[in-house]
Amino acid sequence: MLEEKYSFKEIEAKHNILWENSKIYKWNGEGNNTFTIDTPPPTISGKLHIGHIFSYCHTDFIARFQRMLGKDVFYPIGFDDNGLPTE
Numbered sequence: 001m002l003e004e005k006y007s008f009k010e011i012e013a014k015h016n017i018l019w020e021n022s023k024i025y026k027w028n029g030e031g032n033n034t035f036t037i038d039t040p041p042p043t044i045s046g047k048l049h050i051g052h053i054f055s056y057c058h059t060d061f062i063a064r065f066q067r068m069l070g071k072d073v074f075y076p077i078g079f080d081d082n083g084l085p086t087e
Contacts, residue, residue, distance in 0.1 A: 024067065027074045035071040037063055 019025055027034075037059050056077070063075040 027072055029072070029074065031072070033070070033072050034074060035063075035066040036074045039077065 039056070039059055059075070063073050066073050
C-alpha cells in the first residue's frame, strides 16, 4: 500500500547514507579506469525547457552505465549562477 504522503526528507536522508557508505559517487581519479563527462551549464539567456532535461538525462544515463561497468566516473554537474548573458 502506498503512503498517503511521500516523505521526501526521510527518503533523501536514507539514500544519502546509502550512497555515502557505498561511495558510489566518490571519484579518486587514479588509474586507467576513469570515465569523465564534462557538460556546460544550460543556456542562461532563455528559460529552462524540456530540452535541458533531455540532454542531462543522456549524460546521467551514460554516467550510471559506466559506474555499473565498474568505471571511476567523474561527472561534475553545475549551473551558471552569475546571471550573466551568454557570450
